[in-house]
Amino acid sequence: MYDAELAQERTYVDGLYARLDELRAEKIQQLAQVRREKSMGTHQNRSERDAFASLYENRLAQLNAVDDRLVFGRLNLDSGEQRYIGRIGLSTEDLRQLMVDWRAPEAGSFYQATAFERLGVRRRRHLLLHGRTVKAIEDDVLDHSMLVEGEHLQGEGALMAALNSKRTGRMNDIVGTIQAEQDRIIRSPLSGALVVQGGPGTGKTAVALHRAAYLLYTHRERLQSAGVLLVGPSNAFMKYIERVLPSLGETGVVMSSMGSLLPGVSATAFESAEVARLKGRIEMVQVLANAVANRQRLPRRDERLDVEGTRLILTPRQVRRARERARATGKPHNEARVTFVKILLSELTDQLREHIESTGAGNTADRSYLADDVRGSRDVRIMLNLCWMPISAQKLVRDMFSKPEILRAVTPGFTEAERALLLRPADSPWTESDVPLLDEAAELLGDLDETGGRAEAANDAQRKRDLANAEKAISNMNQQLEDSGVDGMLTAEQLADYNVVAEDALTNAEKALTDRTWAYGHVVVDEAQELSPMQWRLLVRRCPVKSFTIVGDIAQTSSAAGANSWRQALTPFMGDRWALEELTVNYRTPTQIAEAAVRMANAAGQIVSAPKAVRDGEWDPIVDHVGPDGLIAQVVAVMDEESSAVGGGLMAVIAPPAMVEETAAALRAVYGHRVGHGAGSVEQDIVVLDPHEAKGLEFDGVIIVEPAALLAGAGGRVGDLYVAMTRPTQRLRLIASMPLPAGIQA
Numbered sequence: 001m002y003d004a005e006l007a008q009e010r011t012y013v014d015g016l017y018a019r020l021d022e023l024r025a026e027k028i029q030q031l032a033q034v035r036r037e038k039s040m041g042t043h044q045n046r047s048e049r050d051a052f053a054s055l056y057e058n059r060l061a062q063l064n065a066v067d068d069r070l071v072f073g074r075l076n077l078d079s080g081e082q083r084y085i086g087r088i089g090l091s092t093e094d095l096r097q098l099m100v101d102w103r104a105p106e107a108g109s110f111y112q113a114t115a116f117e118r119l120g121v122r123r124r125r126h127l128l129l130h131g132r133t134v135k136a137i138e139d140d141v142l143d144h145s146m147l148v149e150g151e152h153l154q155g156e157g158a159l160m161a162a163l164n165s166k167r168t169g170r171m172n173d174i175v176g177t178i179q180a181e182q183d184r185i186i187r188s189p190l191s192g193a194l195v196v197q198g199g200p201g202t203g204k205t206a207v208a209l210h211r212a213a214y215l216l217y218t219h220r221e222r223l224q225s226a227g228v229l230l231v232g233p234s235n236a237f238m239k240y241i242e243r244v245l246p247s248l249g250e251t252g253v254v255m256s257s258m259g260s261l262l263p264g265v266s267a268t269a270f271e272s273a274e275v276a277r278l279k280g281r282i283e284m285v286q287v288l289a290n291a292v293a294n295r296q297r298l299p300r301r302d303e304r305l306d307v308e309g310t311r312l313i314l315t316p317r318q319v320r321r322a323r324e325r326a327r328a329t330g331k332p333h334n335e336a337r338v339t340f341v342k343i344l345l346s347e348l349t350d351q352l353r354e355h356i357e358s359t360g361a362g363n364t365a366d367r368s369y370l371a372d373d374v375r376g377s378r379d380v381r382i383m384l385n386l387c388w389m390p391i392s393a394q395k396l397v398r399d400m401f402s403k404p405e406i407l408r409a410v411t412p413g414f415t416e417a418e419r420a421l422l423l424r425p426a427d428s429p430w431t432e433s434d435v436p437l438l439d440e441a442a443e444l445l446g447d448l449d450e451t452g453g454r455a456e457a458a459n460d461a462q463r464k465r466d467l468a469n470a471e472k473a474i475s476n477m478n479q480q481l482e483d484s485g486v487d488g489m490l491t492a493e494q495l496a497d498y499n500v501v502a503e504d505a506l507t508n509a510e511k512a513l514t515d516r517t518w519a520y521g522h523v524v525v526d527e528a529q530e531l532s533p534m535q536w537r538l539l540v541r542r543c544p545v546k547s548f549t550i551v552g553d554i555a556q557t558s559s560a561a562g563a564n565s566w567r568q569a570l571t572p573f574m575g576d577r578w579a580l581e582e583l584t585v586n587y588r589t590p591t592q593i594a595e596a597a598v599r600m601a602n603a604a605g606q607i608v609s610a611p612k613a614v615r616d617g618e619w620d621p622i623v624d625h626v627g628p629d630g631l632i633a634q635v636v637a638v639m640d641e642e643s644s645a646v647g648g649g650l651m652a653v654i655a656p657p658a659m660v661e662e663t664a665a666a667l668r669a670v671y672g673h674r675v676g677h678g679a680g681s682v683e684q685d686i687v688v689l690d691p692h693e694a695k696g697l698e699f700d701g702v703i704i705v706e707p708a709a710l711l712a713g714a715g716g717r718v719g720d721l722y723v724a725m726t727r728p729t730q731r732l733r734l735i736a737s738m739p740l741p742a743g744i745q746a
């Protein structure tokens, strides 16, 4: 019976792959043809051809990316209909549906149906594929004999197979085994802010990624051009998750770490928790406003300015009045400067004319000639710059933190000790907590170029031309699109966007990343508990409509500037316009280890949400006590045992930051290139990390070096040790010379 069913599924799945190959071949051919066609010369022809080429390229990339485990489910419905669920939708040439996209409403019941609430589903089948081959099938028969109250695991065999598989250092999608509580979050409405709180391993990152894909699919009209931004804690973390979205058929999500959110700035340097906390405080908004105001200065006394041998006078009162009028424009500093300069140049020109008239020294009829003289005067230029200096965000912030007199002037409410923390050499590299300050400064300063928005106007005009072109091309194009199996109709806006993309050879994602003022349609934030108020402010600026998915775990906060409660973190930016959802099941860490982590946190005074682990492990956490000099030697001594216990799986050693180098060196002496160091190397067999780098990642086996030092190093906040203890999927070993923190051992 089972074998017959399996054979039948294999035949069906072969048919799906045949259709996939056919579509792929079609796209390759269409792409080749479009490229062969000679340009007809007109702008319209060219943009039409480019638009087709980039559409075909995108579709081809999508068809290639979904090849592995293309289909994973089947529903048998009360209506007698049988429906296959997969990574994308597929139909035959005559539009008979072969497979439904997992994000389509018709696929919802695959994730939501339970025996208690069947939603018209009689049977749910999981297809377990390896590459293109169906290896196994597994059925949930949702009839009344199976009736159980409440949640239950769906497709338990498929789920356990996924959870027990060896880690690769790269995150996989969970599209075949999304559980009901996760699915509800993934399919929540687009508008407003949704906070997803969940303990370690509850699938927050997985849910965030699948939600980004879901939103793009469901609200493509609204989100295609504005885009979706996904923010994570570090570049290493972004690398860890980078393959998930393409495997879900989405390539359009813009992914960035907090340190890379400002074009042109790469924040790599480390700074102390105290400094980061200070820079993250909302008071920095006023500090930056002060720093800008500090560049709009009044002269102390009347200034004499030489213009072609004539002495003109500029009074503090004149400068103050011009400054007030320039500020009243409401424009940012560099743009308002145009008004300031115009007023004073005009007043000085009047003065010059009056002077010439009163002395009868020449012809004043040609006023522009006098104005040129004033503008060309060195004294005038220097004076106007002293009074209203055009300045870039980077220079403003750099000067503010490197010049004690400026720092004192702009931080009136700060203590000397706080100023001492902020002061640093002018050539210091940027840090992650500088990024929101630079962003704030850029907002207050505006564009440094003084074209007065001419560049923008030119862009607008080009956009209008693109739209007009697109409208002309659209009717003919929609027909061809339908013929070639591309879903949905194109609007003129979308086509114009494709044109721009093709012309600039940039994707929307790339364009968004190079434009600080890009307004995204939705922002997904992972590890959001770490964000400081200044970072929140930056993110809200990136999405003025405040459509957010915010995932995190308050208990895992380790950054000093991070949040103690969602309300405290979000109210200043979102008021009460956010909803809270909770994930309650831990898919990563086996029960024994998860419980030890929770006991440790509780004993240290932090109440954490304790999700229920879906699996029991084979081992309790293992503890080695050694002398203070024996820590690293013990790591090396037990590595073979640990690695073979998890079947040669991925191993992490998590150590206090000061010990990472030395530990990595000792392991490298034995294991050579199999040892990676730092979070950029998570695909190596053995990775040595500090707890911050370990955030969000997972490994088959974890060794923690000196757990008490992790607690002490974080000023007693349990975040670091709690994060470290909840990284393993199989086995945890702790090596300690100091007394073990309370609670770890039952």
Ligand SMILES: Nc1ncnc2c1ncn2[C@@H]1O[C@H](COP(=O)(O)OP(=O)(O)OP(=O)(O)O)[C@@H](O)[C@H]1O
Pocket (backbone or CB within 6 Å): 159, 162, 163, 172, 173, 174, 177, 178, 179, 182, 198, 199, 200, 201, 202, 203, 204, 205, 206, 207, 553, 556, 587, 588, 695, 696, 697, 698, 726
């Ligand atoms: N429905 C599911 N099916 C299969 N695997 C799942 C499912 N949900 C979560 N997982 C797996 O559980 C592990 C933990 O998920 P994830 O990293 O998203 O958790 P998290 O809540 O972000 O954890 P943390 O806060 O500790 O970083 C991952 O390996 C993920 O693939």
